[in-house]
Structure formats: C-alpha cells, structure tokens
Amino acid sequence: MGDDNGFNGQPAEAVLAVNPRPVKSPVMLQGWHDLASVHWRYDPAVVQALLPDGFRVDTFDGSAWVGLLPFHMRRIRLPGLPPFGPLSTFPETNIRTYLLDPQGRRGVWFCSLDITRLIPALVARVSYRLPYCWAKMSIETEGDVWTYTSRRRWPTGEASSRVKIRVGPQVPTQDITELDHFITARWALGTQFGRRLMWADVDHEPWIVHRAELLDVDESLLLAAGLPAPEGDPVVLWSPGVTVRIGRPRSVRPHR
Secondary structure, three states: OOEOOEOOOOOHHHEOOOOOOOOOOOOEEEEEEEEEEEEEEEOHHHHHOOOOOOOEEOOEOOEEEEEEEEEEEEEEEOOOOOOOHHHHOEEEEEEEEEEEOOOOOEEEEEEEEEEOOHHHHHHHHHHOOOOEEEEEEEEEEEOOEEEEEEEEEEOOOOOEEEEEEEEEEEOOHHHOOHHHHHHHOOOEEEEEEOOEEEEEEEEEOOOEOEEEEEEEEEEOHHHHOOOOOOOOOOEEEEEEEEEEEEOOOEEOOOOO
C-alpha cells in the first residue's frame, strides 16, 4: 500500500487516493500496467439503463462517465500460487462506468472486458459473472506514444478499438482534480449473479497518473455495449500501473 511518502520510489505528489478498506484476504492477484484511460461524459439516464435494478449510476458534475481503458494485464494468480504462465499475462481493454450500490458504496460497473486469452475469459464469466470477451489485441510504444488496438473474436459481432495517445508528465498534487479522483478512487466492482447483486472489494496502491494527449481514437466497443457514440472531448490519463488484490464476491445487502 502507498502512504504519504509515495511508493515504488515515486514522489508523493504524483499519487492519488489510498484505499480506506484494504483487502486483507484476496482471492485473486493481478497487475494492471501501461494503462490508458479515456473517459467521456454521458447522460446519466442513458448509462442507468445499462445497470440492473438496485445499482444507481454515479455522477460527477451532473454527468455519468464512461471509460475506455486498454492496458497490460500481468501475473494473474491465486494467493500463494505462481502465475499460470502465458494465461496470466495479456492485453486487456475495458469499457466501464461508475455506480452506487444500495448502501451508497462507490464502485465500477464493467460493460465489457476484452482479453486475448479465451480460457481466462470463460473462467471469469462463470466465477465473477463479468462480461469478458475474447479478442485479438496489441500494445505498441514508440517513445512517449502508445497505441492500443483490439478486435473482438467472441462473442461474435463487430467490436473493435484503436487508441493512440502521447503520454505527458506526471500530475502533481495541486493539479489532481476531483474528476481524477472520481474515476480512479474506485475500490470495488459490482456485478450480478442471476437476480442477485454482488460486490467485490478491490485494493491496490495509489495510482500514479500522467496527463495524456489523445492522438487518435476509432472504436465500436461503446456501441457494442449499448451506448451511443460519445460526444465532446474526453479526459485522458495514463499510468504505469498498480498491483491489485481482489476480494471474494459477496451479496449486496439492501439498504436499511
């Protein structure tokens, strides 16, 4: 975990919030690295229509926010066991938004998660009921320019993305915005098992973030997720990444 002194040799002024609810007994360990974050504003009613009853869209500045996040997934493993070789490291591209559960806890809702490994995609669909998909992807870098490409293989249907960004300097504390915190300080994910709402805590050290310039984007993942094409300029960030601990999914208790 990070603290006021930073972590991994990085200056404290470059990091975002620390998790107030650490995951002490994770059931899954992962690494999210070389992550690009491209977020657009949406009408909250449009995003709410994607969520199951009981989850409410979380908003900032009157808008829902939907992100396209391509990155390197590295070293998926169970606690106490080594990674599963090539099945543990691969590119991934997420479409995600933000929600509140009936108790008012903030979390992430995944509209889709595309990865290049079919077996992990099938396992995650069964275990966490998350909408994993099998895709062909690549991540290329040249200097400070990163290019992420993805084309879905399964389930069938046209869904692809190409995101090209230029990474800028780290963001100092005085320049970290409330929106930056809104889209990064997320310590849980929501999902649905049948009619049951489920919740899993997520823990990692504070993000180190860089501002980034979007050089090019061509994508149909948002449309495949049931969303209209985004409008306006997105908010773009990049991070070298974090190591992640994921807790066991639990049923969401109704608000009392």
